[in-house]
Amino acid sequence: MPSTVALTVARYRPEKESEPTFQTYEVPYRKDWVILDALNHVKDNLDGSLSFRWSCRMGVCGSCGMKVNGTPKLTCAMFLSDYLPGPIRVEALDYFPVVRDLVVDLTDFVRKLKQVKPWIIRKDEKPPAEGEYLQTPDQVDRYKQFSMCINCMLCYSACPIYGLEPSFIGPAAIALAQRYNMDSRDQGAAERLKILSEHDGIWQCTFVGECTKVCPKHVDPAGAIQQYKLTGATHWVKSLLLPWGTR
């Protein structure tokens, strides 16, 4: 069992350098440490200038997504022991602009997420006095998987299409749109169809499938997109055959 492990971290300090460089730190090896613990050890003891995002340490907040040895991971979920003997290479997520070190700017995603209207849309809202909109366990089961998304952006970082075509709405936003489309309380599928079936929506996806592989919450965004392609295509055929029926 080694006493230390080398952590090679991408540094980008915009006031000093025009592109990222790598810096290696020797951190103590402990078998109960995840990569985020090692980064915090660096921050607290070796180099206070290292910047990265984190919050919950338990795979719920989605802040600590980074590339570990080339693969997008939640650093709070990956143990040092999985990467022995090292060195472990930690970089900022791909395809997002790097603000500093391991911190990326997510404005693009937040804007796209808002476009797909990820909230329950009702034609007529019933008065609160009439009580909740009830659901059976089966109805919950239909969308529950897609609702597990924590917006960690690992799927965007794994999607070469998003890298090549930055206008693509992307895996998580489409999965979250599908989460509301499949919800029995929602009546906004037609509103979302417009944005989802446009050029930058589902049809940009060529089914590489990596988004589903890297998803730490098993959301299966690739599945959501393919299922929606079927919905989109059916709608298109219907609008050809019955132009008045789909309005």
Add this chain to the structure above:
Amino acid sequence: MNAEPRYTLYHPRWYRRRVSVWWWLQNRSYAGFVLRELTSVFVAFFAVVYLWQLRALVQGPEAYGQFLARLKTPLFLTLDAVAFLFVLFHAITWLNLAPKAMVMRLRGKRVPDWVILSSNYAAWLVLSGAVAFMLLRG
């Protein structure tokens, strides 16, 4: 990118990495994906051969005999073998993706992936068997 970085207090100077032309060599699944996309060339190849066959058929027995003789040349046998491997790769990867795109529900429960997968493979085998039977019977 500017060689001389400037720092402005309230506007971050982002670093944007260009996607390399060789992105698909980064890992095996990207390479597999690009290979699957490339198989379309070989699917098109079979379609062209088929059209060529139809043309020879229309032109009469002599032309058709010539067509068959040309298909038996080593060049075409090699091309056919390579194209067949790619089309097989296309078919298998395509069928493997089927459970992702098809979500079927029976009595409120989602039909498991392996059921969809194996029924697709079974349909493929039955159809291929039927075609082979028709061709080999005569």
